Amino acid sequence: MTNLPSSLQRAINEFAKLPGIGPRSAQRLVFYMLKRDAVELDAFSQAVEKLKEGVVFCSSCHIMTDVDPCPTCSNPRRDQSLVCVVEESMDAIAIDKPGSFTGVFHVLGGVLNPMEGIGPDKLKIASLESRIKNHELGIKEVIIATNPTLEGETTAMHVSRVLKNQFPELKLTRIARGLPMGGDLEYADEITLSRAMEGRRDY
Amino acid sequence: MTNLPSSLQRAINEFAKLPGIGPRSAQRLVFYMLKRDAVELDAFSQAVEKLKEGVVFCSSCHIMTDVDPCPTCSNPRRDQSLVCVVEESMDAIAIDKPGSFTGVFHVLGGVLNPMEGIGPDKLKIASLESRIKNHELGIKEVIIATNPTLEGETTAMHVSRVLKNQFPELKLTRIARGLPMGGDLEYADEITLSRAMEGRRDY
DSSP states (O other), X not given: OOOOOHHHHHHHHHHHTSTTOOHHHHHHHHHHHHTSOHHHHHHHHHHHHTTTTTOXXXXXXXXXXXXXXXXXXXXXXXXXXXXXXXXXXXXXXXXXXXSOOOEEEEEOOSOOBGGGTBOGGGTTHHHHHHHHHOTTTOOOEEEXXXXXXXXXXXXXXXXXXXXXXXXXXXXXXXXXXXXXXXXXXXXXXXXXXXXXXXXXXXX | OOOOOHHHHHHHHHHHTSTTOOHHHHHHHHHHHHTSOHHHHXXXXXXXXXXXXXXXXXXXXXXXXXXXXXXXXXXTTSOTTEEEEESSHHXXXXXXXXXXXXXXXXXXXXXXXXXXXXXXXXXXXXXXXXHHHOTTTOOOEEEEOXXXXXXXXXXXXXXXXXXXXXXXXSEEEEOOOSOOTTOOGGGOOHHHHHXXXXXXXXX
């Protein structure tokens, strides 16, 4: 049997471990890299090797960042009284992208998942409570923006209950669920449709 | 604006340079890697860095390999009189996979492409002629197995003409083109269909 050089096969095996990349795609990627020069290969391998270097988590909002506190938490022009609770750092970055959100974030670091042993103590919920208790920050509203999935909704429910009990004065909201822009009523799933109807607003 | 740590952004940029990987997929891959430990990250980056290490080209058939001559060319149990001409090393590996091909290969290293300045001198055609001239090898048949694309067909035509002129005794064949297994007549393109008809065989 004709085999690939071992260094190529090793690289293919490594690429094939990545999610969504099968052996065929891995092969294609490695053959593409083979055509790149040593400088480019080095840039790539260095970027992977140093991936975690300098990555810290903001001690206030737990977002992945280069500096602690993160630029959002230390920015005096952001509304520190408005906190958007998300599952992961990427969610915060996505919410921040349109530029319309002026508040700050709180990254839970995951979702409740009893099957995988992830209970409330594994998420940054206690730290959220401390932030709200800290009157210097003056938090007035908490928007829960976990994903509209089973785990995300369960987590949203849990966090909202904890906060309601402890801080009855706090304004507590949930990000709207409904039809996505460019979506098609005909192809929307039933849950999205019923949430879109429930969430209807007056003109 | 909330930004990713610079080391992450750099890795995302590197992944996004790969073919078929957009910024979203790159982000997903990097976040997946972020959850792997240092040993795994190192294995990946080393595999990329050392990609080209030890890769040589067989001086006889020009396939990418670990040793020269390659295991196929030096294997006494392979039929050295039967040579399959392919575009790239990967094509040889694909043809060898089913295990039914018993001959050896000749990798052209590409296809004729006048637009990109790839003429016959850029391909390993002269080296194929020398192999056939070498009576010790005793080559009896050459199967041309370039891809059924415009460039592949042009290259096949060119190689077949060169060999026919020089070696009128040589058996020269072209790999069959027709309907792929599991294919559907209804959805086959016209060229495939007409080739399949032309290539029909008696029962």
